[in-house]
Amino acid sequence: MTTTTSSRGRRRAPSRIERAAGRAAALQKPRVILAALLLLALTSVLLLDGYLRAEVGGDQRVRTGASSSEVPDAVLDGGPILTFRGGRATTVSVPDKTIALTFDDGPDPTWTPRVLAVLEKYDVPGTFFLVGSMVSRYPGVVRDLVRQGNEVGIHTFTHVDLSYQGDARVRREITQTQLALAGAAGITTTLFRAPYSSQTDAIDNYSWPVYRTLGEEGYTSVFVDTDSDDWKRPGVSKIVRWATPEDGEGASVLFHDAGGERSQTIAALPKYIEKMKAKGYTFTTVSGALEEQRGGARAVGGTTGRLQAAHRPATGVTLYEGKALVAAVAVAEWTVPALSVGLVVVGVAVLGRFAMMLVLARRHHRQRNRRRFSWGPAVTRPVSVIVPAYNEKECIAHTLESLARSTHPIEVLVVDDGSTDGTSQIARAAADRLGMRNVRIVRQENVGKPAALNNGVRSARHDIVVMMDGDTVFEPDTVRQLVQPFADPRVGAVAGNAKVGNRDTLIGAWQHIEYVMGFNLDRRMYDLLRCMPTIPGAIGAFRREAVLEAGGMSEDTLAEDTDITIALHRAGWQVVYEEHARAWTEAPGSLKQLWSQRYRWSYGTMQALWKHRGSLTDKGPSGRFGRVGMPLVVLFQVVTPVFAPLIDVFTVYSMVFVDLRAALLAWLAVLGVQLLCAAYAFRLDREMYRYLLMMPLQQLAYRQMMYLVLIHSCVTALTGGRLRWQKLERTGEVGTPAGVGS
Known part of the structure; x- marks a missing residue:
């Protein structure tokens, strides 16, 4: 066995390469x-996109016949508009021969513009209760909706039944939707409609605390008098018939501009408007109905004044946070399809x-x-x-x-x-x-x-x-x-x-x-x-x-x-x-x-x-x-x-x-x-x-x-x-x- 040994003296100074390696290690x-941040960003985008798409669906009722012993009789037997002015629950009915035409579950990039086209043709305003996740995904539709003179309300962020949610989830659903509205159209709103709600007599002990809490914070909860049940797709004639109130009564009427295939709604809407106008009805928003009942502006040319009284300009932090939310959603909306192709x-x-x-x-x-x-x-x-x-x-x-x-x-x-x-x-x-x-x-x-x-x-x-x-x-x-x-x-x-x-x-x-x-x-x-x-x-x-x-x-x-x-x-x-x-x-x-x-x-x-x-x-x-x-x-x-x-x-x-x-x-x-x-x-x-x-x-x-x-x-x-x-x-x-x- 042979051994070859190189000279080895005292400890040498680090070489240039070793010094560079040391700096690189640092x-x-x-x-x-x-x-890790890149991975976290991707994960966050996917979670945001998933959250935006969670729970948004149809309008099937999830609860009927529940106890309502805690709900005041005046509310159960009252009109479809619930306010808490002065801390006291008060209901307001839509004036006779007046229709507050309302739409749920939007905005939808396909069906909402077609609804708006019908409303513009007949010079009729509507009140749209919007899902926050959809607002953040389609802000342009919301801007067009507001610019046309329609009113918007909150329909939660993910279309979840708030009756079974804790206070933190309720506030999060409302706040996130307000931010989405601020980012999309520069406004907030005081109108609220709960998913899966119907008439006031369906309010029970589970949902009443939600309405009471939101009312004390200044929100007006809106219910329906007449439901077209268009989500069932029963046919145009039945939608028109079911949406018609009795004996000249005023009504808050429910249609849908999203949440499924809405071609029957689009076909029924012109027929309904023509029918109601022929009967001498005028159309207004929820705010318009409130003003008229309180002695405010009257109907003029089929519409009323102050149709968007529930809107508030978004300012300060709310406005910037809303724009950031809409921007983040835009990134998610672009990223997820691109990643799908990559997948x-x-x-x-x-x-x-x-x-x-x-x-x-x-x-x-x-x-x-x-x-x-x-x-x-x-x-x-x-x-x-x-x-x-x-x-x-x-x-x-x-x-x-x-x-x-x-x-x-x-x-x-x-x-x-x-x-x-x-x-x-x-x-x-x-x-x-x-x-x-x-x-x-x-x-x-x-x-x-x-x-x-x-x-x-x-x-x-x-x-x-x-x-x-x-x-x-x-x-x-x-x-x-x-x-x-x-x-x-x-x-x-x-x-x-x-x-x-x-x-x-x-x-x-x-x-x-x-x-x-x-x-x-x-x-x-x-x-x-x-x-x-x-x-x-x-x-x-x-x-x-x-x-x-x-x-x-x-x-x-x-x-x-x-x-x-x-x-x-x-x-x-x-x-x-x-x-x-x-x-x-x-x-x-x-x-x-x-x-x-x-x-x-x-x-x-x-x-x-x-x-x-x-x-x-x-x-x-x-x-x-x-x-x-x-x-x-x-x-x-x-x-x-x-x-x-x-x-x-x-x-x-x-x-x-x-x-x-x-x-x-x-x-x-x-x-x-x-x-x-x-x-x-x-x-x-x-x-x-x-x-x-x-x-x-x-x-x-x-x-x-x-x-x-x-x-x-x-x-x-x-x-x-x-x-x-x-x-x-x-x-x-x-x-x-x-x-x-x-």
């Missing part, structure tokens, strides 16, 4: 916060990827496992195995033990990258104990993994170099299997089959599924397409001359394995996958370490792709990666995963606000497709299927974390940050391959 927290695109891309992986992986497996398949003459010459190590005292002995059993002739170079835990001494002792005279230990100052690998490549004695991590163990036949593709002189590098050794924990099991399905199934696909993007650091082999010609392992990116792989493609070398060469690696054992590792991988991959963006214009065989691999990697490893959370976000959104059963079935269908792909990947790798029981939980928890990691990486890339290579804590629990089974 910037990571703000970027995490920015990523379709992402869904198609995800399912397309699954289909492509299944088809190409199956073809790859059949091709590489045929009896007659051969790379060429057997490769039997010795190779160099390079093991970069930084503070690997827990694992390095296991690594050397596995290499000692290799069936292929090797030399081993342990490149100690400035370890402070005695890694080189442990490696030397392990080599002596195992009788390995083919081990050299090369010590250097701590300058990073790429530099350690380059040192190993320069020091290697053989033309084929195998690279592995210091926390990885090989099976006895791994090196022999890994180097056989070099029988083909066009092959410049070979990717091995990396497996999770510490898979008995929940986090380990999740990563095991990811490795088998996400990494190795992908590599089969990329191999068949001849555009392998990454040689894994845990197990890869290279022609020494190819690495040196490419300039060695670059320190320009954090993903030196992806960087060198793309460089070899561009130099004209083929990069292939050898599924039978298996390595067992120790995956991160905590969420914090996992985040650090995947963050570095994701960010490093983006760096490598950007560095080699010129491959898109490469010509000839060396341009295949740019033509095929680069678009696939960007689509499947960056774009699709970044937007993939839309599937989960919309699933939750649909479950809460749309259709729970349909959304759940859709999610289960996608999970089923993923299980199918995972099961096939496990079959190809001859893995135990029992780990797939962890997959549903993986989709709910682990996958979300991977999305956040990628989003964090994208934010870092877009803001120009740098990140240094991070060392993960190891436990050494992955022993020799004999102790690890599949």
Whole structure:
């Protein structure tokens, strides 16, 4: 065994790169916060959109015949307009031969303008009791309605039955609707009509406290004398007949301009107006009826004065908050459809990827496992195995033990990258104990993994170099299997089959599924397409001359394995996958370490792709990666995963606000497709299927974390940050391959 030691003196000052890395590390927290804020903003938009669409529906009555012992008889037997002037409940009736034409559940972008057109044609005003969520969604309709001279009232924000709600919910429904009116038309109103209300004699002990409380705050509650029941769509003639009051009496008449299909209402309204005018009726608003009963303005030309007396100009904070609400809703109204389109695109891309992986992986497996398949003459010459190590005292002995059993002739170079835990001494002792005279230990100052690998490549004695991590163990036949593709002189590098050794924990099991399905199934696909993007650091082999010609392992990116792989493609070398060469690696054992590792991988991959963006214009065989691999990697490893959370976000959104059963079935269908792909990947790798029981939980928890990691990486890339290579804590629990089974 030979030892090469670099000079090591007193502690050196940090290099320029290390100082930049330190500054970048200090910037990571703000970027995490920015990523979290972006996710929070999206969630808030969806929640707002869902809230706007909640509970708005028809006009079915939800309660009849309830006790009303607390309600004054004068109210039960009184008119349809309820006020509390001076703190005393008072009802007002609509004057004889007068119609207060009222409409509920709007505004609607389709039906409300058609109602307004009828009213304008006949010079008839109306009182529209508006749902706040609809006001915020269609402010332009409200502005037209008010500008035309009609009156508006509150019909709650979400069309909820306030009788069963607490005081806080009641006030919130009223306040939010007032804000919506302020933002849409610059007004507030004192009129109120409760959803699912009818005549005053239907007021009961549940609803009375609501009317009393609102009345004491200055609101006028409006009921109906005559209900057209147009929401039932009984036919035009019945709507007209049911809306007609008896014996010349005045009436508060109810129609609907929203809440469903209202074509019968639109057809019945002109006939009704003509009929009532023929009988000598005039039309007014609720405020107009109040003024007339109190001796105010009289009917003139079919209308009355002060038709909008209930309106108040919105000022100050109310006005600005209202405009902010309408603006936020406008953003939600634009965002949700756009995200829906994105969801379709992402869904198609995800399912397309699954289909492509299944088809190409199956073809790859059949091709590489045929009896007659051969790379060429057997490769039997010795190779160099390079093991970069930084503070690997827990694992390095296991690594050397596995290499000692290799069936292929090797030399081993342990490149100690400035370890402070005695890694080189442990490696030397392990080599002596195992009788390995083919081990050299090369010590250097701590300058990073790429530099350690380059040192190993320069020091290697053989033309084929195998690279592995210091926390990885090989099976006895791994090196022999890994180097056989070099029988083909066009092959410049070979990717091995990396497996999770510490898979008995929940986090380990999740990563095991990811490795088998996400990494190795992908590599089969990329191999068949001849555009392998990454040689894994845990197990890869290279022609020494190819690495040196490419300039060695670059320190320009954090993903030196992806960087060198793309460089070899561009130099004209083929990069292939050898599924039978298996390595067992120790995956991160905590969420914090996992985040650090995947963050570095994701960010490093983006760096490598950007560095080699010129491959898109490469010509000839060396341009295949740019033509095929680069678009696939960007689509499947960056774009699709970044937007993939839309599937989960919309699933939750649909479950809460749309259709729970349909959304759940859709999610289960996608999970089923993923299980199918995972099961096939496990079959190809001859893995135990029992780990797939962890997959549903993986989709709910682990996958979300991977999305956040990628989003964090994208934010870092877009803001120009740098990140240094991070060392993960190891436990050494992955022993020799004999102790690890599949």
